[in-house]
Amino acid sequence: MKTFHSLLLCLILALSGAVSPLFVAHAVAQEVVTAPDYAEWEKTAERAEDAVSAARASDLALEELRAQLAGWREKFSVAQSANKARIETLESQLAALGPVPDGVPESAEIAARRQTLSETLASVRVPIQTAEEAFTRADGLIRQVDGIIRSRQTDQLLELGPTPLNPVIWAEGFGAIGQTLTGIHSEISGAWASPLQNAQFREKLPLTLFLGLLAVVLLSRGRHWMEVLSLRVQSKNKIAWRWLLGFLISLGQVIVPLLGVFALSEALFSSGLIGLRGSVIVSALPPAGLAFFVARWLGVRMFPRSHTSDPYLNLTPEQKAEGRWFSAGLGLAIGLQLIVVAVVEFENLSTRVLLAFVFPLLVIVAVMTFRLGQLLVKHARNDAAENEQQTYRNRIVRLLGRAVMVVVVVGVVLGLVGYFAAAAQLVFPTAVTLALLAFIQILQRLFSEVYALLVGNRDGARESLIPVLFGFVLLFAAAPVLALIWGARLATLSEMWNKFLGGVSLGGARISPTVFLTFAVIFVLGYTLTRLIQGTLRNTVLPKTKLDTGGRNAIVSGTGYLGIFLSAIIAITGAGIDLSSLAIVAGALSVGIGFGLQNIVSNFVSGIILLIERPISEGDWIEVGSHSGYVRDISVRSTRIETFDRADVIVPNADLISGVVMNMTKGSLTGRVIVPVGVAYGNDTKRIAAILQEIAEAHPMVILNPPPGVIFQGFGADSLDFEIRAILRDVNWMLSVKSDMNHEIARRFAEEGIEIPFAQRDIWLRNPEVLSGGGKAPDTSKASEHSEASNAPSDAIAEVDFESTDATGEET
Incomplete structure (x- = not known):
């Protein structure tokens, strides 16, 4: 039943939950660690133990007692950190003296100094040990009080009372x-x-009547006015600011009539x-x-x-x-x-x-x-x-x-x-x-x-x-x-x-929200700084150097990896996370990573090698395996190649390191183009070679030093085979140059009357007299008798043999 009385409190807690930790953190930061009043604590603890043993106090009294115990526990928690710096100093001093020698007498001065430091350390630890004991006692009493209250709540829920049907x-x-x-x-x-x-x-009476009239107006019409105004604002245009304005006006549906309720209450009280x-x-x-x-x-x-x-x-x-x-x-x-x-x-x-x-x-x-x-x-x-x-x-x-x-x-x-x-x-x-x-x-x-x-x-x-x-x-x-x-x-x-703020222990290191928040803030700052440095290098510094595009990308990528690694290390150190206690866990995980993620690790290492050695760079035209295209992106795991069909091929970096890769544009864009040409038998081969040489030299993309060459490859089955071999200024234009030369070859051959041959076939007839009608026709009656079995025609039958010969007349 108390749930609904606390509904407003719930909403207030929800709204203030985001800002209260800031005030708490500020208060803790400004607090001076002072020794608790253990005499007063003893009285509170004894009274709490008596209340817990009797278990007759009301729920309200137990809640108040628990609040006092929680306050004491907080004081003891703070007191446990007292003299922390002093204790660390004393422990460092004792460690500097080294261990007590075994079987060898120690110097009197060192022994006296060790004894003094040990006694001082023991005396400094006394307040901490006392606070730890009191903290444990307060925490135990709080758990006992919580147990009594929970037991009463359970009994109340399970209590069988009278039925409302009575x-x-x-x-x-x-x-x-x-x-x-x-x-x-x-x-x-x-x-x-x-x-x-x-x-x-x-x-x-005038004030009462005014408040009463105001209450009647606000309660009867206020909500309706706000609702109509909100709908008018939101229905005109479906844009964000009108929706927000209509939403704010709609809050008047709660505020305006609620003001009417307050006016009514004040009118009744003023009467x-x-x-x-x-x-x-x-x-x-x-x-x-x-x-x-x-x-x-x-x-x-x-x-x-x-x-x-x-x-x-x-x-x-x-x-x-x-x-x-x-x-x-x-x-x-x-x-x-x-x-x-x-x-x-x-x-x-x-x-x-x-x-x-x-x-x-x-x-x-x-x-x-x-x-x-x-x-x-x-x-x-x-x-x-x-x-x-x-x-x-x-x-x-x-x-x-x-x-x-x-x-x-x-x-x-x-x-x-x-x-x-x-x-x-x-x-x-x-x-x-x-x-x-x-x-x-x-x-x-x-x-x-x-x-x-x-x-x-x-x-x-x-x-x-x-x-x-x-x-x-x-x-x-x-x-x-x-x-x-x-x-x-x-x-x-x-x-x-409080337990959430205390965090959890992981391998001897305590991970709390404060530690995580510190780590996140430092890492985000480092990551942002890394991105700024990368942007400065990419857009301002590296363009002014003589490095090529691949080298610039390698430097930018390496800077990014190094910056992220340093940001993580600095964030871990700044958050106070001790990774030495996680060394055993990390060693065990490394074995699993070595077997389960060996391909990923191999690709990652290969990516680093690609960025350092730079056998390929972004923009290079390469052939790897059955794929060829331009390198568009090199990451630590894979490389993206854009093929001539505008399709992206993702190639693992390990394949680029361990496999055979042909880089068509590494170091220079020059490359050779080969254009095959076939002409019919009977043409002047010297004249054809001269025409092809002129065509090759006339193209603007062909380098004249070394000059292009025309090769008479040999006698093909249907044609005389020639090749134009030329070095291009930019091998990326190979297909365009090949197309241009073919167009020019077709035009020049047409002007010179040079024939580009088709495939040639010779047909030999065994009985040509049958086709010409001069010979004796075979017996049709006999053919018709066997037509159904042999599918032979009913008229004259000619035997034809197809034999293929090349241009020289040799039977093939």
């Missing part, structure tokens, strides 16, 4: 309501009958007619109003009236209207529950009367929460039907909706049986958890719109990774608030936070 409970509840209303009426009547209070009422019972109800109005207006605002944001391009939930307008109604109803029920609990605690009524008051509200909250769970399931179904697939988010939402329905049903059943505390601990926190999750969704959308405003691209910002990461941060930040909602004690969360 009519006697309702009779007692209605009687208590009547007594409370009668008491309030008596207080107002008595105040009105008092001349003094009547005079005060008349004196403050002077409110007594003690009435003041309890009036004082509970602001938190109850906050619960109602916040729930209603969340309902309007999650289930908007107007159509939005990116709604939170995929529901029909009718289902959204149900969601708004149920959200407002939940806020009203929880607000009434806060007022009822305040009255019951003031009247000191029994648990049976509290059950009669609260159980109807519990059932109402359970029904509305159940309906909201159904809406979540419907959203998952609608979204899956539209997208024709079930996304991970939809599965989570559907699971959440079904879990909500099951939990509230179980809670109502437990309440009917008689486990009212367990029922309240299930139903009310479930409703508040839904509100918290909705609030997280709204905050994530708010961050997305702010990010969109900064980057200037709203559609791209929603698909960006940063808003998603911010959502995960919100979920982690909401975990403590969620734990408080479900009944966790603030002291328990504080204990967990």
Whole structure:
């Protein structure tokens, strides 16, 4: 039941959780280590031990006692670091003296000095040992107190009380309501009958009427005005700043009516007619109003009236209207529950009367929460039907909706049986958890719109990774608030936070958030400095040198690797992490790395060799294996080659070191092109060679020293084979030069009447007289008799032999 009184405290803790560690760290930094008052501590410890042995103190008293013990424990923790520098100095001095010699008498001066240092070290360690003993005692007492409180909470949840189906409970509840209303009426009547209070009422009547009228206006129209204004701002243009402005205006739906509640409370108090019972109800109005207006605002944001391009939930307008109604109803029920609990605690009524008051509200909250769970399931179904697939988010939402329905049903059943505390601990926190999750969704959308405003691209910002990461941060930040909602004690969360700050031991080294943060900050600074140096080298320093592109890239890459390595070493040292204790673990891991990651290590070493020796550089045209292309990037693991088809081939660096690589442009861009040419038999070979020589020398990309050459390769099957062999200024233009020469060869041969031959074949006929009709036809009757078996034609049959000969007439 106390969960809902602490809801505002939960939100305040969530908002202040990010800044409080800074103030704590500043306070610790400024604190001067002083010796604790052990005499006073002894009294507190004895009183705590008596309270723990008796186990009769109230929960409030135990919580106060635990807070005192936690304060003492913090003092002892600080005292353990006293004289730390002095102890390290003394230990260094003793180490400088060396070990006590075995079997050999030691110098009297050294022995006396060793004795003095040992006694001083022992005396300096006394406060630390005393603080360690007191710390252990305080920590043990805190665990005992926590155990008693947890045991009581468990017993309270499992306590079987009266069932609300018993009519006697309702009779007692209605009687208590009547007594409370009668008491309030008596207080107002008595105040009105008092001349003094009547005079005060008349004196403050203008103020009371003004506050009352203001409250009526703000409560009746304020929320509506803010909602209409927010919708008008957001509906004009779908841009980020309008969404943010509309969001800020929508907060007025909570602030403006809440101001009306405060005005109403002040009007009632200023009248002077409110007594003690009435003041309890009036004082509970602001938190109850906050619960109602916040729930209603969340309902309007999650289930908007107007159509939005990116709604939170995929529901029909009718289902959204149900969601708004149920959200407002939940806020009203929880607000009434806060007022009822305040009255019951003031009247000191029994648990049976509290059950009669609260159980109807519990059932109402359970029904509305159940309906909201159904809406979540419907959203998952609608979204899956539209997208024709079930996304991970939809599965989570559907699971959440079904879990909500099951939990509230179980809670109502437990309440009917008689486990009212367990029922309240299930139903009310479930409703508040839904509100918290909705609030997280709204905050994530708010961050997305702010990010969109900064980057200037709203559609791209929603698909960006940063808003998603911010959502995960919100979920982690909401975990403590969620734990408080479900009944966790603030002291328990504080204990967990202290353990988290203490860190964990890893191989003798303690890794804490402070150590990790120090490491991250130093490494990020070093990494940033490395990138700045790389940029300066790439754009300012290296272009002014005579190094080629490959050498510049090698220097820039090497600087990056060296800078990252030094940044990691400096960050580890600056964070105070002792890696010597991890040497054994690192040695064991190195064996596994040697076997499991040997290919990666081999490629990494090969990449370093490539960057140092530079057998290939970026922009080189190479051939490795069956692939050829230009080197576009050399990394520590692989090299990227862009082929002539504009495809990227990733080649492991080990293949470039251990395999055969042909670099076509290493050191020089000059290279040879070979253009084969075939001409028909019977042409003048000398004339052909002269024409080809002229064509080669005329091309602007051909180097004339050494001059190009024309080679008469020999007699081919169908042609006389020639080759143009020329050295080009830039071998990258080989295909273009080859194409240009072929065009020019075709033009010149056409002008000179030189024939470029086709493949030649000779046909020999065995009986040409049959084809000419001069010979005697074979017997058709005999052929027809065997036509079906041999598929022979019914007319004249000629035997033809195909024989291939080359241009010289030789049969092939």
